[in-house]
Amino acid sequence: xxxxxxxxxxxxxxxxxxxxxxxxxxxxxxxxxxxxxxxxxxxxxxxxxxxxxxxxxxxxxxxxxxxxxxxxxxxxxxxxxxxxxxxxxxxxxxxxxxxxxxxxxxxxxxxxxxxxxxxxxxxxxxxxxxxxxxxxxxxxxxxxxxxxxxxxxxxxxxxxxxxxxxxxxxxxxxxxxxxxxxxxxxxxxxxxxxxxxxxxxxxxxxxxxxxxxxxxxxxxxxxxxxxxxxxxxxxxxxxxxxxxxxxxxxxxxxxxxxxxxxxxxxxxxxxxxxxxxxxxxxxxxxxxxxxxxxxxxxxxxxxxxxxxxxxxxxxxxxx
Amino acid sequence: xxxxxxxxxxxxxxxxxxxxxxxxxxxxxxxxxxxxxxxxxxxxxxxxxxxxxxxxxxxxxxxxxxxxxxxxxxxxxxxxxxxxxxxxxxxxxxxxxxxxxxxxxxxxxxxxxxxxxxxxxxxxxxxxxxxxxxxxxxxxxxxxxxxxxxxxxxxxxxxxxxxxxxxxxxxxxxxxxxxxxxxxxxxxxxxxxxxxxxxxxxxxxxxxxxxxxxxxxxxxxxxxxxxxxxxxxxxxxxxxxxxxxxxxxxxxxxxxxxxxxxxxxxxxxxxxxxx
Numbered sequence: 370x371x372x373x374x375x376x377x378x379x380x381x382x383x384x385x386x387x388x389x390x391x392x393x394x395x396x397x398x399x400x401x402x403x404x405x406x407x408x409x410x411x412x413x414x415x416x417x418x419x420x421x422x423x424x425x426x427x428x429x430x431x432x433x434x435x436x437x438x439x440x441x442x443x444x445x446x447x448x449x450x451x452x453x454x455x456x457x458x459x460x461x462x463x464x465x466x467x468x469x470x471x472x473x474x475x476x477x478x479x480x481x482x483x484x485x486x487x488x489x490x491x492x493x494x495x496x497x498x499x500x501x502x503x504x505x506x507x508x509x510x511x512x513x514x515x516x517x518x519x520x521x522x523x524x525x526x527x528x529x530x531x532x533x534x535x536x537x538x539x540x541x542x543x544x545x546x547x548x549x550x551x552x553x554x555x556x557x558x559x560x561x562x563x564x565x566x567x568x569x570x571x572x573x574x575x576x577x578x579x580x581x582x583x584x585x586x587x588x589x590x591x592x593x594x595x596x597x598x599x600x601x602x603x604x605x606x607x608x609x610x611x612x613x614x615x616x617x618x619x620x621x622x623x624x625x626x627x628x629x630x631x632x633x634x635x636x637x638x639x640x641x642x643x644x645x646x647x648x649x650x651x652x653x654x655x656x657x658x659x660x661x662x663x664x665x666x667x668x669x670x671x672x673x674x675x676x677x678x679x680x681x682x683x684x685x686x687x688x
Numbered sequence: 689x690x691x692x693x694x695x696x697x698x699x700x701x702x703x704x705x706x707x708x709x710x711x712x713x714x715x716x717x718x719x720x721x722x723x724x725x726x727x728x729x730x731x732x733x734x735x736x737x738x739x740x741x742x743x744x745x746x747x748x749x750x751x752x753x754x755x756x757x758x759x760x761x762x763x764x765x766x767x768x769x770x771x772x773x774x775x776x777x778x779x780x781x782x783x784x785x786x787x788x789x790x791x792x793x794x795x796x797x798x799x800x801x802x803x804x805x806x807x808x809x810x811x812x813x814x815x816x817x818x819x820x821x822x823x824x825x826x827x828x829x830x831x832x833x834x835x836x837x838x839x840x841x842x843x844x845x846x847x848x849x850x851x852x853x854x855x856x857x858x859x860x861x862x863x864x865x866x867x868x869x870x871x872x873x874x875x876x877x878x879x880x881x882x883x884x885x886x887x888x889x890x891x892x893x894x895x896x897x898x899x900x901x902x903x904x905x906x907x908x909x910x911x912x913x914x915x916x917x918x919x920x921x922x923x924x925x926x927x928x929x930x931x932x933x934x935x936x937x938x939x940x941x942x943x944x945x946x947x948x949x950x951x952x953x954x955x956x957x958x959x960x961x962x963x
Contacts, residue, residue: 399826401819423822423857431815431849438819441797441805442827443750446819461809466816470797470806 371547372515377540381479383515384536385410387522392418401436401448403429409449409479429454433462440472452478452494452535456501467531468504475525481511481535482622489657495650499627501533502600508532509600511571516545517597524553539660541572556603562590565678566610569620570596570629577620580674602632616681617645620674625649644684646677699905703733707934707961709768709781715954717785723944725765727869727929734908735834736769744774747801751829754804754820758813759838760794767791775802811844814864818850821862836865840872843881854922855894862922863915869931871942887926895924902927934961
């Protein structure tokens, strides 16, 4: 499946198609689902490969531990549910039975961040990256668009060990040319700039690009990096960018604590004296509403990114 | 070929040796869980000396039968049987719970040869076994999966999630064994969370239910054969056991759930189990 720049596609759709491609290529790929296969798109795999598709019902802990058992027998399980349930309801199963034995399980939830917008807080996952990132050995990824989702899911299947990849419920614009190459753990510089670094994740990468354009009109040049892998963090590209611009803004669809912003601050505070501002949910739950309305209300819009950039540039100049 | 009586007698001898190892290693570690290890000892002996197809020299053999000690705190019973079967030297049993040891306080599949699944957090083992049974069937392997659960562990809701799904997937290659010693850390099952009618619960979930005396090798072995004959459904063996079995002062005493014997207690215990 190929994609064109500007198309609006939920990354879960790209994942569902990629899973079918993986299933055709590798008979070790098996899929676990918890009764939301039509929504996570894992049901597309289930139709093609019913013998390798295990719907355990609304029982995420059982699902996660069963995936661990399948990996113990040499298979490559992909586990599907919503991010809020994967990372929290089945958190201990991920930690003790998948990460501790370092098993080859790919946890691929849909409904990352506030993208299940009108479903409200129960279905929004805004703490999951933090919870997954703290677990030793976990790899944590959020692709920015359908192309990134396709490529990073292919990579994850080749990558030894546990991987957590979160997708969007809602449609996000395709921002990458279809032939873009990705590498787990390697951030991508989307725009080169010298005044401020915008380090963005997942669905917020497209917002960062809008902000970059707005800043450009103000003659502020922003370095925009898609940090699709939050763990292991690409410290090389981060330190290079922050070293050149001297001011950093992180942008994520997650709490500002413990996620990408937390990871960036952990790295920078030990290595470099630069002002940082984090965009995301500010230690608060969101609510039901349209996705764009929520971004606006909770200070996560392109304009908020612009203001944050101006703020850190101001602080840099005061230093 | 050994006659049946001789076979059973050989298992009894092995179970005495197993109990001796359990007591010695817990005494040496000065912490651990003797009660639940001793109640499981006869079933584990029968699994590793009679029932399971394993190759101790090739712990990673793809088509081996798997054993998951879901009640991971009873791991001295697992480590001892693995050492007896030659997965690692018996003298290593004295490293239990010590720094740099391959024998962790609860089973770690990446450190200990022969341990098929990490365990210790209760309620998870049957789900892990479910995933193994699904995977083995998908790989067209005839290997079977045995999961031993504690009775207190049945308080965990996840056990019942796994029980429902094992029937859905018709996993005849999955056997759950309940070490039904009727005690848990804080007291009796009845005082903490009553489990009865336990067999009816499993029947209602669609399992082939077998009730046995978990210290009678004849019954244990017959239950394993009966499980192999069950068509297209998983089997649960509800094994009535005695916590601390074999050591008079530990039997049926919840305080021996998680306590190591001192020197005098060890001596008395050893004199009883070798009889």
